Amino acid sequence: MLCSLLVTCPKSTGTRNLYTFRPRSSKKLAMAPPILSLALPSETGRVLSIQSHTVQGYVGNKAAVFPLQLLGYDVDPINSVQFSNHTGYPTFKGQVLNGQQLWDLIEGLEANDLLYYTHLLTDLLEREVTVSVSCNQSFEEGLGRELTSGVEFPDSGVLGVWRNVDFSKREDELSLAKGIMYIYRITSERDGLEACNILHAAGPSKVVITSVHIEDNLLLIGSHQKAKDQPPQQFKIVIPKIPAYFTGTGDLTTALLLGWSNKYPDDLDRASELAVSSLQALLHRTVNDYKSVGFDPQSSSLEIRLIQSKDDICNPQVNYKAEKYH
Amino acid sequence: MLCSLLVTCPKSTGTRNLYTFRPRSSKKLAMAPPILSLALPSETGRVLSIQSHTVQGYVGNKAAVFPLQLLGYDVDPINSVQFSNHTGYPTFKGQVLNGQQLWDLIEGLEANDLLYYTHLLTGYIGSVSFLDTILKVIDKLRSVNPKLVYEDQPPQQFKIVIPKIPAYFTGTGDLTTALLLGWSNKYPDDLDRASELAVSSLQALLHRTVNDYKSVGFDPQSSSLEIRLIQSKDDICNPQVNYKAEKYH
Numbered sequence: 154m155l156c157s158l159l160v161t162c163p164k165s166t167g168t169r170n171l172y173t174f175r176p177r178s179s180k181k182l183a184m185a186p187p188i189l190s191l192a193l194p195s196e197t198g199r200v201l202s203i204q205s206h207t208v209q210g211y212v213g214n215k216a217a218v219f220p221l222q223l224l225g226y227d228v229d230p231i232n233s234v235q236f237s238n239h240t241g242y243p244t245f246k247g248q249v250l251n252g253q254q255l256w257d258l259i260e261g262l263e264a265n266d267l268l269y270y271t272h273l274l275t276d277l278l279e280r281e282v283t284v285s286v287s288c289n290q291s292f293e294e295g296l297g298r299e300l301t302s303g304v305e306f307p308d309s310g311v312l313g314v315w316r317n318v319d320f321s322k323r324e325d326e327l328s329l330a331k332g333i334m335y336i337y338r339i340t341s342e343r344d345g346l347e348a349c350n351i352l353h354a355a356g357p358s359k360v361v362i363t364s365v366h367i368e369d370n371l372l373l374i375g376s377h378q379k380a381k382d383q384p385p386q387q388f389k390i391v392i393p394k395i396p397a398y399f400t401g402t403g404d405l406t407t408a409l410l411l412g413w414s415n416k417y418p419d420d421l422d423r424a425s426e427l428a429v430s431s432l433q434a435l436l437h438r439t440v441n442d443y444k445s446v447g448f449d450p451q452s453s454s455l456e457i458r459l460i461q462s463k464d465d466i467c468n469p470q471v472n473y474k475a476e477k478y479h
Numbered sequence: 480m481l482c483s484l485l486v487t488c489p490k491s492t493g494t495r496n497l498y499t500f501r502p503r504s505s506k507k508l509a510m511a512p513p514i515l516s517l518a519l520p521s522e523t524g525r526v527l528s529i530q531s532h533t534v535q536g537y538v539g540n541k542a543a544v545f546p547l548q549l550l551g552y553d554v555d556p557i558n559s560v561q562f563s564n565h566t567g568y569p570t571f572k573g574q575v576l577n578g579q580q581l582w583d584l585i586e587g588l589e590a591n592d593l594l595y596y597t598h599l600l601t602g603y604i605g606s607v608s609f610l611d612t613i614l615k616v617i618d619k620l621r622s623v624n625p626k627l628v629y630e631d632q633p634p635q636q637f638k639i640v641i642p643k644i645p646a647y648f649t650g651t652g653d654l655t656t657a658l659l660l661g662w663s664n665k666y667p668d669d670l671d672r673a674s675e676l677a678v679s680s681l682q683a684l685l686h687r688t689v690n691d692y693k694s695v696g697f698d699p700q701s702s703s704l705e706i707r708l709i710q711s712k713d714d715i716c717n718p719q720v721n722y723k724a725e726k727y728h
């Protein structure tokens with residue numbers, strides 16, 4: 154249920170590079186070429202995706218990057234961890250990026266004028282950390298203005314809302330104790346709509362709650378406030394529950410919503426229909442594939458059949474329609 | 480003003496490890512599910528790809544993984560480094576995996592019975608100690624699947640000399656290796672055909688790359704170019720075979 158943007162103070166790097174790397178090209182770049190994903194007009198964009206990486210399985214960046222690439226986006230992944238597999242398995246092993254190492258990568262991009270992104274995507278971190286936020290002028294200016302965050306709502310329907318951090322204040326260290334946190338429990342459509350309104354007031358013009366559990370259905374609730382002084386246009390999509398557990402679906406859904414909502418910027422309904430339709434086709438394929446090898450899909454959480462659902466991601470058959478609230 | 484959602488840890492203490500990982504699923508796996516990429520018959524496979532990762536640009540795993548996924552392979556990437564960009568830029572920053580860290584990942588996979596691969600792909604290896612570990616990895620994988628296919632990459636200093644394309648690219652060697660793996664596995668008795676498909680994909684992509692840079696007024700000869708990998712998706716999935724193999728008699 155937690156979403157995090159990791160930004161840390163830029164400290165002077167004392168570590169020396171222990172390895173010698175030969176340049177990939179015999180012709181070392183005196184001048185970096187233009188970033189075509191920005192220079193050429195398209196309905197896509199350039200996404201910085203800071204999520205976990207698992208060698209095996211489809212969660213985090215493994216779930217988010219491929220779909221966005223299929224939808225035509227250039228995605229630059231920063232892997233916040235590199236684990237053998239996700240943490241739901243009996244064991245896992247690997248490495249975690251600390252704040253300084255993350256910042257090193259940002260500095261490397263900055264030094265090459267590679268920090269202009271249209272979208273930033275961060276995943277649902279499984280870790281609870283204290284984050285120091287430092288306002289670095291060039292970092293903030295380098296980021297695009299639209300932030301999409303992966304916010305997942307677990308079974309209990311608890312929504313965590315954090316008030317914006319105001320980067321314009323330019324403080325060196327902004328302790329999160331200054332933030333304001335709302336916890337909202339969503340058990341009905343009305344709760345969901347109210348949560349959307351609260352989030353609109355906090356800044357975002359588009360809000361999607363991807364799964365509100367109501368009896369045998371999941372509800373996706375979307376809300377688009379097209380102008381500050383207007384009430385938001387709100388809709389729902391009703392999705393029958395599939396009796397199985399999956400991993401990676403939140404990360405995948407966030408990526409699909411980013412991908413489609415950018416292509417249909419004024420039609421969040423349509424974007425959500427496409428995202429939901431892709432996801433549901435993928436989930437049904439996943440369940441069927443496990444059944445076909447004689448595995449009971451309810452006996453453990455399932456890795457999604459992401460690669461095999463390529464066509465459902467590129468050209469979803471829209472089987473789930475949005476119903477507007479009036 | 481950026482809108483951001485930030486996380487606070489309510490129980491941070493001074494020297495304690497700050498990271499607590501909760502399982503992703505509320506239902507922790509007592510029994511791992513079968514690996515469908517192996518259990519279900521297909522003309523593809525399960526590839527372990529140990530290559531570099533750059534945040535920006537298309538070299539190493541960034542060049543190899545997407546095409547193989549497009550061709551239907553489940554690819555498990557181990558990122559041997561994570562750099563901001565490739566080393567041909569004026570500067571680069573990032574982190575390097577050492578042999579022990581690589582082995583940790585292998586052990587993690589092994590502990591979950593996740594070490595059965597059909598193919599192994601490696602790229603640029605930056606140190607002798609890492610190479611030593613790679614050799615151990617090969618042995619380990621072969622002990623699980625004696626039929627493992629191991630592809631190595633062409634020489635690192637890669638310069639493409641192609642008639643009619645006067646330009647430098649990065650990532651083409653890694654991409655070519657991935658395409659050859661992908662197609663040669665689908666045509667195991669017809670390496671000519673596999674090569675034609677790989678070369679045709681690559682050439683279409685390179686022509687698109689040059690044209691795109693020209694279209695924004697950039698002289699393609701003035702620096703090495705990042706390939707237009709994402710934009711060449713269809714050329715990778717369904718290449719128009721414009722380059723034919725000629726047999727020797």
